[in-house]
Amino acid sequence: xxxxxxxxxxxxxxxxxxxxLINAMGKGTALSQxxxxxxxxxxxxxxxxxAVATIYGSDLRKMFNSTSGxxxxxxxxxxxxxxxxxxxxxxxxxxxxxxxxxxxxxxVVTDAYFKDGTLVLRYNNSLTDKIVNLKKNYTLxxxxxxxxxxxxxxxxxxxxxxxxxxxxxxxxKEAGELVIEYKLTELKLELGIITxxxxxxxxxxxxxxxxxxxxxxxxxxxxxxxxxxxxxIFNRNVLSKAKEELNKKTSLEIDYEPIKxxxxxVGIRFFVKIEDPAVSKEKQQVINKDDVLDELVDLxxxxxxxxxxxxxxxxAEYDIDKISKAYEYMQNYATKIDVPIAFIKxxxxxxxxxxxxxxxxxxxxxxxxFDQNDNGNFDELEKILLDN
Numbered sequence: 516x517x518x519x520x521x522x523x524x525x526x527x528x529x530x531x532x533x534x535x536l537i538n539a540m541g542k543g544t545a546l547s548q549x550x551x552x553x554x555x556x557x558x559x560x561x562x563x564x565x566a567v568a569t570i571y572g573s574d575l576r577k578m579f580n581s582t583s584g585x586x587x588x589x590x591x592x593x594x595x596x597x598x599x600x601x602x603x604x605x606x607x608x609x610x611x612x613x614x615x616x617x618x619x620x621x622x623v624v625t626d627a628y629f630k631d632g633t634l635v636l637r638y639n640n641s642l643t644d645k646i647v648n649l650k651k652n653y654t655l656x657x658x659x660x661x662x663x664x665x666x667x668x669x670x671x672x673x674x675x676x677x678x679x680x681x682x683x684x685x686x687x688k689e690a691g692e693l694v695i696e697y698k699l700t701e702l703k704l705e706l707g708i709i710t711x712x713x714x715x716x717x718x719x720x721x722x723x724x725x726x727x728x729x730x731x732x733x734x735x736x737x738x739x740x741x742x743x744x745x746x747x748i749f750n751r752n753v754l755s756k757a758k759e760e761l762n763k764k765t766s767l768e769i770d771y772e773p774i775k776x777x778x779x780x781v782g783i784r785f786f787v788k789i790e791d792p793a794v795s796k797e798k799q800q801v802i803n804k805d806d807v808l809d810e811l812v813d814l815x816x817x818x819x820x821x822x823x824x825x826x827x828x829x830x831a832e833y834d835i836d837k838i839s840k841a842y843e844y845m846q847n848y849a850t851k852i853d854v855p856i857a858f859i860k861x862x863x864x865x866x867x868x869x870x871x872x873x874x875x876x877x878x879x880x881x882x883x884x885f886d887q888n889d890n891g892n893f894d895e896l897e898k899i900l901l902d903n
Contacts, residue, residue, distance in 0.1 A: 530555040531653040533645040537674045542707025543606035545667040552661040565637045566646040572632030590629045618722050654678040660765040669757040692788040700728035712738040746780040807833045823856050831863050840868040
């Protein structure tokens with residue numbers, strides 16, 4: 516129980532993130548954002564002024580929901596561009612510096628190194644002052660909120676809205692619900708749905724104090740960037756899903772409405788408030804159970820029905836490590852198991868998988884705790900097992 520409390524204490528931490536990084540245009544992956552969040556717990560500066568994050572195996576397992584086996588395949592898919600899917604090197608930023616009249620493009624993660632269960636990430640040294648030793652212009656983000664989100668769009672919106680909310684709250688000295696507005700194309704740029712795509716024309720337009728977002732949309736379409744072009748598709752696949760996930764899993768409570776010019780949607784108006792920490796904590800505990808159940812369904816569906824999986828989860832207090840070890844013990848059991856749910860619950864209860872004194876392949880039919888029933892009253896025996 517003490518270890519669980521310590522884990523909750525670690526996950527409940529906040530971490531600072533530069534508002535320049537949060538509000539920069541560009542694209543990334545959900546995992547790259549989560550690795551950044553976890554890496555902020557242990558970050559140093561090397562001789563070349565690069566920020567270097569060290570992420571240990573225990574934290575990687577929490578992020579990947581992996582309780583056993585090698586982490587190698589997870590890390591390989593994160594780093595190898597030859598494997599289908601985005602990698603951590605696909606986190607790219609387009610940063611505007613209006614005061615100095617320039618625009619910068621950066622690949623955020625430059626190098627990755629994995630050995631002995633530890634992942635080391637090195638970040639672009641042009642961004643070092645925006646990653647460490649932050650004195651101002653940053654937002655405190657919840658590690659628990661970040662790790663709970665699955666969609667990269669939910670993650671980006673969480674950061675963007677939290678940043679803008681805190682800034683407006685500072686200026687107005689008001690709490691409660693605040694209004695945050697984005698032009699539609701501006702929002703797509705910050706979510707990474709539209710990027711400069713190597714287009715000088717898009718970059719030149721973005722350098723202006725008041726970019727022509729209609730022109731940017733046209734230029735992006737010419738480069739083949741037509742994803743979520745129609746608002747109804749963007750609304751259904753991005754905004755609606757992000758709203759549901761943020762409201763369910765984080766301290767943010769959001770709603771939104773389209774800003775229209777005639778019949779055309781030209782922007783999005785968000786209504787944002789931050790929940791009471793106690794309510795947010797309770798909500799986070801609920802969603803953690805949902806995540807555990809999702810993983811247990813993948814693990815146990817060959818041998819148990821959905822109702823039984825939930826029963827096992829509740830019996831084990833959603834301790835996926837105990838359940839995984841008990842299930843592995845059950846799979847390696849030498850004799851036929853007539854009542855699998857009773858067996859796995861008894862195994863969890865007595866931790867047979869951890870007890871070196873208990874043989875892996877007991878000779879008796881049940882759990883070595885019952886004498887052989889000579890009366891053939893197996894119904895009664897089953898009832899005893901189920902009651903335990």
